[in-house]
Amino acid sequence: MVGTATFVGAALGLSIQFFSNGVRKLPLMRHPWEHVLAMGLGAAFGNAMAKWEVHLQDELDKRLQEVQSANKKRFIGTMRAVED
Amino acid sequence: MIYGFTGVTNFEELAKIFTGYKITLFGAQSSGIFMGILFIAVGFLFKITAVPFHMWAPDVYEGSPTLVTAFFSIAPKISILANMVRVFIYSFYDPTWQQLFFFCSIASMILGALAAMAQNKVKRLLAYSSIGHVGYLFIGFSCGTIEGIQSLLIGVFIYVLMTINVFAIVLALRQNRFKYIADLGALAKTNPILAITLSITMFSYAGIPPLAGFCSKFYLFFAALGCGAYLLALIGVVTSVISCFYYIRFVKIMYFDTPKTWILYKPMDREKSLLLAITLFFITFFFLYPSPFFLVTHQMALSLCL
Numbered sequence: 410m411v412g413t414a415t416f417v418g419a420a421l422g423l424s425i426q427f428f429s430n431g432v433r434k435l436p437l438m439r440h441p442w443e444h445v446l447a448m449g450l451g452a453a454f455g456n457a458m459a460k461w462e463v464h465l466q467d468e469l470d471k472r473l474q475e476v477q478s479a480n481k482k483r484f485i486g487t488m489r490a491v492e493d
Numbered sequence: 494m495i496y497g498f499t500g501v502t503n504f505e506e507l508a509k510i511f512t513g514y515k516i517t518l519f520g521a522q523s524s525g526i527f528m529g530i531l532f533i534a535v536g537f538l539f540k541i542t543a544v545p546f547h548m549w550a551p552d553v554y555e556g557s558p559t560l561v562t563a564f565f566s567i568a569p570k571i572s573i574l575a576n577m578v579r580v581f582i583y584s585f586y587d588p589t590w591q592q593l594f595f596f597c598s599i600a601s602m603i604l605g606a607l608a609a610m611a612q613n614k615v616k617r618l619l620a621y622s623s624i625g626h627v628g629y630l631f632i633g634f635s636c637g638t639i640e641g642i643q644s645l646l647i648g649v650f651i652y653v654l655m656t657i658n659v660f661a662i663v664l665a666l667r668q669n670r671f672k673y674i675a676d677l678g679a680l681a682k683t684n685p686i687l688a689i690t691l692s693i694t695m696f697s698y699a700g701i702p703p704l705a706g707f708c709s710k711f712y713l714f715f716a717a718l719g720c721g722a723y724l725l726a727l728i729g730v731v732t733s734v735i736s737c738f739y740y741i742r743f744v745k746i747m748y749f750d751t752p753k754t755w756i757l758y759k760p761m762d763r764e765k766s767l768l769l770a771i772t773l774f775f776i777t778f779f780f781l782y783p784s785p786f787f788l789v790t791h792q793m794a795l796s797l798c799l
Contacts, residue, residue: 421774421778424770424774425767425770425771425774426770428686428766428769428770428773428774429763429766429767429769429770430766431686432684432686432687432690432761432766432769432770433760433761433763433766434684434760435760458782458785461785462784462785462788465785465788465789465792466788468792469788469791469792472792472795473795476795
């Protein structure tokens with residue numbers, strides 16, 4: 410999971426740097442240190458996104474649980490509460 | 494007027510007052526409240542350039558400096574839509590406003606699709622395109638469901654990124670007398686990467702899969718189907734097909750037309766190139782990894798509506 414996020418993020422960062430050089434009509438490998446920087450930033454971004462997704466899923470599950478229990482309290486005595 | 498007739502301005506207090514309260518004109522317990530809400534709605538619709546309050550947009554978009562045009566084709570959409578969700582979904586939730594926003598949505602989609610076909614200037618075309626997109630966004634808003642609000646949030650975010658991309662291109666080309674669509678002739682020969690970028694963005698605007706624009710329209714139309722607004726979804730699909738004409742016209746001019754006078758484009762600066770790259774990669778690869786975005790918009794919709 411971490412490996413995939415790092416690899417994809419680095420590839421994205423490198424692609425962005427290639428695109429930036431290409432659209433400005435510069436040699437694609439001009440200033441190679443910028444490519445390394447972009448790969449590093451991309452890898453960091455990819456990992457951050459992966460962590461954020463896990464965090465968001467947990468928060469959403471908690472939120473939906475809260476909403477469901479609030480609805481159950483409101484509908485006490487109805488068919489819906491009995492079924493659940 | 495709302496404060497005068499209710500005595501409160503707090504959204505929660507207003508929501509409590511209007512729970513089960515008839516706001517229709519002929520059954521209203523207070524026509525003053527109805528008029529107040531109508532004025533608020535009209536003000537928001539003017540600002541967001543929704544039909545029939547869109548008249549100012551093409552002329553202002555064309556006449557303003559491009560940076561200013563870019564700003565107010567992006568920023569007001571976000572702020573006004575967020576504001577409208579708070580006001581009309583949270584406080585004044587009523588089927589009366591749904592009919593008004595259905596009408597505005599249909600009219601905006603139709604006008605945006607048809608009027609843009611006759612445009613030759615880039616900024617005017619983008620103005621009508623934004624009017625059409627407001628129509629699509631109103632599909633999600635007027636559903637009034639959590640899925641509708643989520644699709645609205647998805648649509649707004651994708652629209653913002655597509656618009657940033659297209660205005661970055663317009664700004665990059667602006668230094669070379671770029672005013673008419675025909676000035677794009679042979680861009681594919683002078684700057685092929687920029688031509689591909691603009692092509693992909695136009696395809697995304699047109700809603701061609703698997704780009705981000707298609708995903709946003711997909712969710713908006715499905716939200717409409719989920720709440721029973723079949724006509725809205727049908728008109729949305731038909732106007733999307735019609736709008737393909739003027740979006741793909743860009744591609745045709747760039748790749749198959751030769752301009753009357755050849756324009757040598759100056760190279761763009763690094764910041765614009767990075768902005769273009771980030772937005773282009775988002776538009777192109779959104780369909781591969783949309784889940785964080787869906788999760789955050791789902792949470793936002795739950796927070797706004799519940």
